[in-house]
Every structure is written in structure tokens, then in C-alpha cells.
Amino acid sequence: MVESPFDAEIRVGEVLSAEAFPETNKPExxxxxxxxxxxxxxxxxxLGYNHDPAELPGRQVLCATGLGTVRIAGFESEALTVGVPDDDGRPVLVTPDREVPLGGRQY
Structure with a gap:
């Protein structure tokens, strides 16, 4: 088995807040x-193409954690929110199909 320097895992989270990020050159x-x-x-x-930030708080999402931190326009992104492409290649959130405990890890 190959050992990884990361403790990467996919976990369930709930969006507490979501807001536009105009500091980037990507309006979405x-x-x-x-x-x-x-x-x-x-x-x-x-997510801005397919999801209105005002509708995201309270929604459960899947996040990849343990990948390190990436700084984007002065903002430290600590987790990767999991999405899949729609027919136009734009991200759509991957979410549990029913409410589950927060922090739960993918099997």
C-alpha cells in the first residue's frame, strides 16, 4: 500500500454561508x-452558473478535505466542494439524497 502525505477524505458538511467572489476573474x-x-x-x-449563493446556506454538500490549503485572491480555500459537470461542463453540487450527520466520511 502506498502511503500518502495527505489525510484526504470526503466528508459531509452543511453550508453556513455563501457569497459571490468578485475578487477573482471568474464571475461564477x-x-x-x-x-x-x-x-x-x-x-x-x-458554482455560480448552476447555484444561487443565496440558496446554498443550510444545504448539505460533500467536501474533500486533507488536501492542503489553496489561496485564491487572498481567500484560503481549505476544502474542495465536490461537484460534477452538467451538459455544458459547469459544476453541479454533489449532495446526499437525504439529510445525514455532519462530518460523516465517505466509505
Missing amino acids: MVKLRIDLGGETVQSAAQ
Whole structure:
């Protein structure tokens, strides 16, 4: 088995806040604060094409954690919010199909 320098895992979180991210050159970028069950992380995601930031708080999402931090226009993105492309290649959130405990790890 190959050992990884990262403790990467996919966890369930709830969006606490979401706002436009005009500091980037991509109008679809959104800043997110996500509760992973007692741990709060920040994430920058290209969700603006398919998701209104005002409708994201309270929504459960999947996040890849343990990948390190990336600084985007002065914002530290600590988790990767998981999405898949729609027919136009624009991200759509991957979410549990029912409410589950926050912080839960993917099997």
C-alpha cells in the first residue's frame, strides 16, 4: 500500500454561508463557509452558473478535505466542494439524497 502525505477524505458538511467572489476573474466563483460537524472550513467553488449563493446556506454538500490549503485572491480555500459537470461542463453540487450527520466520511 502506498502511503500518502495527505489525510484526504470526503466528508459531509452543511453550508453556513455563501457569497459571490468578485475578487477573482471568474464571475461564477463563490466563497463558502462549511460546517463539517464541529469543524468549520472555507471553500472556493465555481458554482455560480448552476447555484444561487443565496440558496446554498443550510444545504448539505460533500467536501474533500486533507488536501492542503489553496489561496485564491487572498481567500484560503481549505476544502474542495465536490461537484460534477452538467451538459455544458459547469459544476453541479454533489449532495446526499437525504439529510445525514455532519462530518460523516465517505466509505
